[in-house]
Amino acid sequence: MTAVAARPARRGRMFGGALPYILLSPLVVFIGALSFVPTVDTTVEAFFRVSPLNPPTQFTGLGNFRALFASSAVTGAWVNTAVYVVIGVTLSVVLGTVIALALRQRFRFRGIVLALVILPWALPAVVESVIWSWIYDPTFGVMNSALHSAHLIGGYHVWLGLDRWLTIGLIEIVQVWQITPLSAIVILAALQSVPLDLYEAARVDGAGAVQAFWRISLPMIRPALAVCTVEALILSLNIFDQVYILNGIAPLGSSVMLQTYLTTFQNLNFGGGYALSLLMTVATAVLSMAALALLYRRPEAALWRWRYEASGRRRRSARSRPGRSAGRWRAGPSGCSGGW
Amino acid sequence: MTLVIILLWSLFPIYWALNVSFSTLSGADSAPAHYVPSPLVGTSYRAVFGVDGAGNGISGQLGRSLLNSVIESGGAMIVTVVIAIFAAYAFARLQFRFKRVIFGSVLATMLLPAYATLIPLYRIMASLSLVNTYLAVILVYVSGFLPLSIWILYNYFNTIPRELEEAAFVDGATPVGALLRIMIPVAMPGIAAAAIIAFLMGWAQFLFPLILTTDLSTQPVTVIVAALDQQRVVPFTLLMACGVIAAAVPGVLALVLNRYIIQGVTAGSIK
Numbered sequence: 001m002t003a004v005a006a007r008p009a010r011r012g013r014m015f016g017g018a019l020p021y022i023l024l025s026p027l028v029v030f031i032g033a034l035s036f037v038p039t040v041d042t043t044v045e046a047f048f049r050v051s052p053l054n055p056p057t058q059f060t061g062l063g064n065f066r067a068l069f070a071s072s073a074v075t076g077a078w079v080n081t082a083v084y085v086v087i088g089v090t091l092s093v094v095l096g097t098v099i100a101l102a103l104r105q106r107f108r109f110r111g112i113v114l115a116l117v118i119l120p121w122a123l124p125a126v127v128e129s130v131i132w133s134w135i136y137d138p139t140f141g142v143m144n145s146a147l148h149s150a151h152l153i154g155g156y157h158v159w160l161g162l163d164r165w166l167t168i169g170l171i172e173i174v175q176v177w178q179i180t181p182l183s184a185i186v187i188l189a190a191l192q193s194v195p196l197d198l199y200e201a202a203r204v205d206g207a208g209a210v211q212a213f214w215r216i217s218l219p220m221i222r223p224a225l226a227v228c229t230v231e232a233l234i235l236s237l238n239i240f241d242q243v244y245i246l247n248g249i250a251p252l253g254s255s256v257m258l259q260t261y262l263t264t265f266q267n268l269n270f271g272g273g274y275a276l277s278l279l280m281t282v283a284t285a286v287l288s289m290a291a292l293a294l295l296y297r298r299p300e301a302a303l304w305r306w307r308y309e310a311s312g313r314r315r316r317s318a319r320s321r322p323g324r325s326a327g328r329w330r331a332g333p334s335g336c337s338g339g340w
Numbered sequence: 341m342t343l344v345i346i347l348l349w350s351l352f353p354i355y356w357a358l359n360v361s362f363s364t365l366s367g368a369d370s371a372p373a374h375y376v377p378s379p380l381v382g383t384s385y386r387a388v389f390g391v392d393g394a395g396n397g398i399s400g401q402l403g404r405s406l407l408n409s410v411i412e413s414g415g416a417m418i419v420t421v422v423i424a425i426f427a428a429y430a431f432a433r434l435q436f437r438f439k440r441v442i443f444g445s446v447l448a449t450m451l452l453p454a455y456a457t458l459i460p461l462y463r464i465m466a467s468l469s470l471v472n473t474y475l476a477v478i479l480v481y482v483s484g485f486l487p488l489s490i491w492i493l494y495n496y497f498n499t500i501p502r503e504l505e506e507a508a509f510v511d512g513a514t515p516v517g518a519l520l521r522i523m524i525p526v527a528m529p530g531i532a533a534a535a536i537i538a539f540l541m542g543w544a545q546f547l548f549p550l551i552l553t554t555d556l557s558t559q560p561v562t563v564i565v566a567a568l569d570q571q572r573v574v575p576f577t578l579l580m581a582c583g584v585i586a587a588a589v590p591g592v593l594a595l596v597l598n599r600y601i602i603q604g605v606t607a608g609s610i611k
Contacts (some may be wrong), residue, residue: 036445
């Protein structure tokens with residue numbers, strides 16, 4: 001107790017209260033100069049005509065935005081990106097949950113399996129995209145060969161660059177392959193923090209495995225699912241590497257990030273690039289907040305409801321052992337807040 | 341069974357890259373495809389490493405770009421972790437004004453997409469004549485990796501009992517002394533997690549080095565592999581060997597140090 005009281009005084013005496021600011025100064029310089037200033041710059045310059053080939057910079061109001069939306073490549077890229085996001089978020093969260101559920105139980109070599117499952121997350125997206133481009137390749141690709149051997153297709157197909165939605169789907173699979181391990185690990189950690197007596201109590205109440213998943217696991221991993229959704233959302237809104245390698249600069253499967261790159265660094269229309277960047281930054285913020293508001297919910301509320309319904313059912317059920325399970329339920333919801 | 345499917349999904353593309361890289365061009369070009377190299381040869385790797393004098397200068401490009409990747413991701417890792425240790429310690433242990441505001445704004449930049457900073461960062465580096473230097477790449481990486489590193493270390497510092505430091509204070513240690521001699525040694529697993537994740541993120545970067553580097557003196561291996569892929573003149577067995585080599589460093593690190601990665605990723609994600 002005395003030590004706690006003495007600490008601030010001691011620190012104050014030694015450094016005159018400046019120590020925290022000394023420790024933080026490199027961080028503040030970095031984040032200030034290389035994150036905050038650029039973000040403000042993007043916000044302002046989006047309303048100016050900025051071209052290194054054609055100075056000076058002039059105020060154009062919404063001119064950059066109007067010019068962008070007159071381009072079919074740009075509007076198409078917005079639609080494409082929306083599709084990338086829908087596929088990417090859905091697949092990575094669902095697959096992540098499935099993988100986490102499969103890896104929840106302890107078994108031999110579980111550590112090794114976990115290490116192997118993470119591998120796609122750790123490798124550069126560019127290299128992964130090059131690998132997948134040869135899997136999808138019309139003449140050398142293993143996808144044609146395997147599907148043909150399985151008699152699922154009559155002849156070899158050109159997978160990328162012909163059909164817009166097929167191209168987008170196949171490119172997004174490459175990203176899903178990379179980001180799913182992250183979701184799986186996060187969801188797995190959440191699953192493992194669920195107190196086991198919740199499942200025990202549910203079993204006593206006669207709930208099957210499926211019911212236990214919907215009524216206990218799902219509410220408990222909801223915060224983790226929210227985090228995974230937002231992460232997948234940001235990554236798929238930003239999709240670039242996979243599109244650059246697998247689609248090239250063609251408008252067919254182009255993403256907003258690819259258009260931003262082309263507008264800015266190929267066409268040297270910096271103002272247009274700024275406008276696209278600003279729109280996407282705002283879209284990212286709005287969608288992330290919306291996803292968090294919709295999905296992030298502390299698990300207690302759902303569990304209390306389940307407890308209430310379960311106790312109602314218990315009263316009617318002849319098989320239940322009221323004294324024991326009632327005691328467990330009381331411990332359940334308060335006990336789980338410690339896991340978070 | 342589920343497990344087999346999961347492993348197949350996770351590993352098949354990686355296996356396929358290895359398979360192709362160890363095949364001859366005609367062996368890899370056959371229909372139906374060979375699922376093991378036949379014949380198994382190391383010609384692609386010999387060419388990539390320039391052993392036979394073959395490979396049309398790929399060995400030089402790949403070697404130099406690997407060195408660049410090591411310098412850029414390694415440099416960014418060191419700077420990020422050092423700055424993050426000091427900042428995370430201040431956030432976790434010290435009381436000061438505007439703490440919540442500063443902490444909140446730093447973490448909020450994690451949600452900032454690359455869009456928000458891409459063009460201004462290029463222009464800042466161009467105005468400082470830093471385009472195509474290691475310094476520009478490292479500075480940009482550090483600004484991007486700091487929030488996650490701080491979050492990982494902040495959580496780790498919070499798991500360390502305060503009594504450890506109290507004991508040091510009683511012995512007359514200063515806060516800086518306690519940080520250097522108590523917190524850092526005890527927090528080594530957390531620091532390792534932050535470091536390895538920063539290194540992997542650096543190694544995987546593509547868009548920022550694509551605009552910030554212009555020639556082989558600074559281009560990392562991701563940019564070179566993409567360039568070789570775009571040229572469409574390199575035989576694809578050779579290209580796969582390049583890809584395998586570029587992925588080998590993060591791949592081996594992830595396999596060996598996966599414990600730290602899992603710990604860091606879950607610390608940085610939950611709650």
